Amino acid sequence: MSEDVRVEVGLGERAYDILIGPGLVARAGAEIGRRLPGIRAAIVTDENVAQRHLEMLKTGLDRGGIASSTIVLPAGEKTKSFAALQEVVDGVLAARLERGDAVIAFGGGVIGDLAGFAAGIVRRGMNFVQMPTSLLAQVDSSVGGKTGINSARGKNLIGVFHQPKLVLADTAVLDTLPIREFRAGYAEVAKYGLIDRPDFFAWLEANWQEVFAGGPARIEAIAQSCRAKADVVARDEFETGDRALLNLGHTFGHALEAAVAYDGARLVHGEGVAIGMALAHRFSARMNLASPDDAARVEAHLKAVGLPWRMADVPGGLPDADALLSFIAQDKKVSRGALTFILTRGIGQSFIARDVPVSEVLAFLKENHPG
Amino acid sequence: MSEDVRVEVGLGERAYDILIGPGLVARAGAEIGRRLPGIRAAIVTDENVAQRHLEMLKTGLDRGGIASSTIVLPAGEKTKSFAALQEVVDGVLAARLERGDAVIAFGGGVIGDLAGFAAGIVRRGMNFVQMPTSLLAQVDSSVGGKTGINSARGKNLIGVFHQPKLVLADTAVLDTLPIREFRAGYAEVAKYGLIDRPDFFAWLEANWQEVFAGGPARIEAIAQSCRAKADVVARDEFETGDRALLNLGHTFGHALEAAVAYDGARLVHGEGVAIGMALAHRFSARMNLASPDDAARVEAHLKAVGLPWRMADVPGGLPDADALLSFIAQDKKVSRGALTFILTRGIGQSFIARDVPVSEVLAFLKENHPG
The missing domain is CATH 1.20.1090.10 (Dehydroquinate synthase-like - alpha domain)
Known part of the structure; x- marks a missing residue:
């Protein structure tokens, strides 16, 4: 049906797929729902991405029957902080998500690193889906399971390894970069x-x-x-x-x-x-x-x-x-x-x-x- | 030489020993140094335990050639908070510890859960040693790798699984409980x-x-x-x-x-x-x-x-x-x-x-x- 390219990351019981193609934001509900049936989700995103693409993602999730709440953060590297981490964790808990539900990172590397870290520590590890919206995130930070925030003493010094269950790289959203x-x-x-x-x-x-x-x-x-x-x-x-x-x-x-x-x-x-x-x-x-x-x-x-x-x-x-x-x-x-x-x-x-x-x-x- | 009882926790490449016996605080440097040669350590403890036992632990580590810094927190469940987590993480980074160095939890369940969580997220996972000083921590929270803090929405909702490299349960310190x-x-x-x-x-x-x-x-x-x-x-x-x-x-x-x-x-x-x-x-x-x-x-x-x-x-x-x-x-x-x-x-x-x-x-x- 779709022309997506699929890349499998072979990590044994933590193996997952990366789907790459145009229009995946609009089809997110179907792709996520197929792999994680019956879940609810918290979308973590930044103000820029939210303005351009959030409505399409919400519609796409709705179509797949996935109820979602949204946590919107300021864009930029400063968001990789303890304060933002706590905000995301509180937001996910406030939405009463369980371990089997999913945190969706919808943005560039900053959002992916922060949301992945939050997913890795709420209830000692929830399901996590990466939807990278920058080329850098699609080819680098969304693959490999590294998550984290910055410290005054250096970048990415605090975090966990937490692999996503799925990565959806919509190549069409890159046109807005x-x-x-x-x-x-x-x-x-x-x-x-x-x-x-x-x-x-x-x-x-x-x-x-x-x-x-x-x-x-x-x-x-x-x-x-x-x-x-x-x-x-x-x-x-x-x-x-x-x-x-x-x-x-x-x-x-x-x-x-x-x-x-x-x-x-x-x-x-x-x-x-x-x-x-x-x-x-x-x-x-x-x-x-x-x-x-x-x-x-x-x-x-x-x-x-x-x-x-x-x-x-x-x-x-x-x-x-x-x-x-x-x-x-x-x-x-x-x-x-x-x-x-x-x-x-x-x-x-x-x-x-x-x-x-x-x-x-x-x-x-x-x-x-x-x- | 010593009369310690050894219990092995069989978790494949994450397997570790629990040593149980009197006087292990004074012998901590030797036991840790044997398993993790050449490391430095950050001791995380609370005010009560520090007052009673910290000097003996510092001496014990010195004897084994392990340089250490100390982070002392208020005693009690309120210490399982985001603020205390950040304090421990900052303290470990300030001591310039690397991934191969160790965080030592020296206290009851609160300290073990908090310090283990910090060890699990600094540099995406540092070595961790449990030195439980309460009976509850010796038989429960120090074994199994669960770490975490509390949220306003419930206890232990935020944390990671992070197994220690070694647990030292000094049965003599229980006499001060x-x-x-x-x-x-x-x-x-x-x-x-x-x-x-x-x-x-x-x-x-x-x-x-x-x-x-x-x-x-x-x-x-x-x-x-x-x-x-x-x-x-x-x-x-x-x-x-x-x-x-x-x-x-x-x-x-x-x-x-x-x-x-x-x-x-x-x-x-x-x-x-x-x-x-x-x-x-x-x-x-x-x-x-x-x-x-x-x-x-x-x-x-x-x-x-x-x-x-x-x-x-x-x-x-x-x-x-x-x-x-x-x-x-x-x-x-x-x-x-x-x-x-x-x-x-x-x-x-x-x-x-x-x-x-x-x-x-x-x-x-x-x-x-x-x-």
Whole structure:
């Protein structure tokens, strides 16, 4: 009937489906009701998403016979707080939902992380459904079961692993995203190619314009990304090993985000990851691990799609190399003067490097610093 | 070397040991360090326990080379709150502990539930060590991985399953407990006999005075209780079936606690469970499921140890039978006029009864109401 693509996340008794296709918001009641018959639901969303899409979701749930209440929160990273967590938990309990009922996260990564955390702790774990409305959330945060909020001492330091029962990724709602946000999400799509799928990266180089335009190529890119992440997560659900590969580009990226004090007007997460991936490839070339041609290829693709790819692309300037290094060291455990990085031997050949000398990182930052 | 009794909780890769014996607080560093080498720890405790035993624990940890910080909270059920949870989480993060470091719960059930919850959500799950200092916590809340806090809408509605790596039950610290608190904990010890260990119940009838006095009989009673609970938990870690047997006496008991507005001066949890167990046996006899002689035997034993065993034993009077029923119905899902209760066919033969008519419960409450 529908043209949805289905990706299965193989986690034994916690296995679940990701459905990807246009119009899934309107069909949510049918898809959820088929898998979780007779439930009621609490929708957790933000003001922006509610304004654009909530009515369609309510109608879609009604059609499937699912009664629902709604908890609307302010949009933005500040919502990943203890106060918002308590608000969601209280709202779910006020709706008198039982363990077998569902919390539905309807929004981007912030809403998914917060609502998933709430679902994981109300009655020691309720059913949870992800309905990601940003490209970033569809290909990254909605897959893998990580949930959480921020602490004054760092991002995502408080949370649980709580797998959803179902992920519904409506590819049509992405048309309402600002282009800058879509692009930032695309950085994580490209990441999966760079980690271990060279053919997918080559396909993106040839087809990225169709992915941005919408239609089958977009669905295919999202499905490939979910499959890639699901493979890694199935191998390492609780992040004790291989899952660290998903951090490709994130060490440099987080340092840049921290350096602009998480000011989204200057740099959003996906943009930080884009620059971080380019730097990880360039640094790998400098360490004679990969060819400079591969670094150039990554830089060229990011540039082509309109993503930032070098430190000079961060508007407003950056602190000096020593300061950037201290942001990296803050993010990571520095053991005996060495850092853990995701480095690469070429396109689609990334690996976990556990003994990267701090001195090399500092020299690299100095060479590539725009200031 | 030591005379500790060891009980293993068989949960596959989450299996852990319970050590039971005198002096374990002073030996904590050695026992923890043997299993979790090189860690640091955050001790979570309350003001009463800190005053009596914290110095000995700090010394014990120091001796094992375990550096520790301490978070001290007010004693009492009100500490199972969102605000206290945030305080513990912030304290653990402020101590810069990593996932492989440990949160140590040093106190009764309130501290264990709260600290376990914090350990379950900091960095999506840190190592956790239970050091229960009340009899109730040693035989009940420290075994099984349930953690949580209370909501305005009910007790323990928010939490996670998070198994400890080790439980150290120091039987000597129980000597500092008020006798009323020790007795209340003893109700849960007797419960394990009544659930499915008739020989243990008979042993308690013969030996309860030695259990109260301390020494080997106390260690034996605690070890038997932990074994009994560990067996149930190993069969049903996430409470989807058999684990409900542990609620013997709790349906009536919770209703009585609610009826006195959780006023511990009138009725503490274990006392409610004691009356609840006697009522469950008497009600089972009334339903012709068990012999009235068994109900009389339970009542006689509770009376002998000084525990309350009938509704008339609650000081200050109780609301009428209809009101008590509404507290029961609030606690449970009432489906089609029927309630789920733990009933029994005799001593050590309890079972889950899913279709208990509300009308029978009401009639029983009226017959047994003191007012």
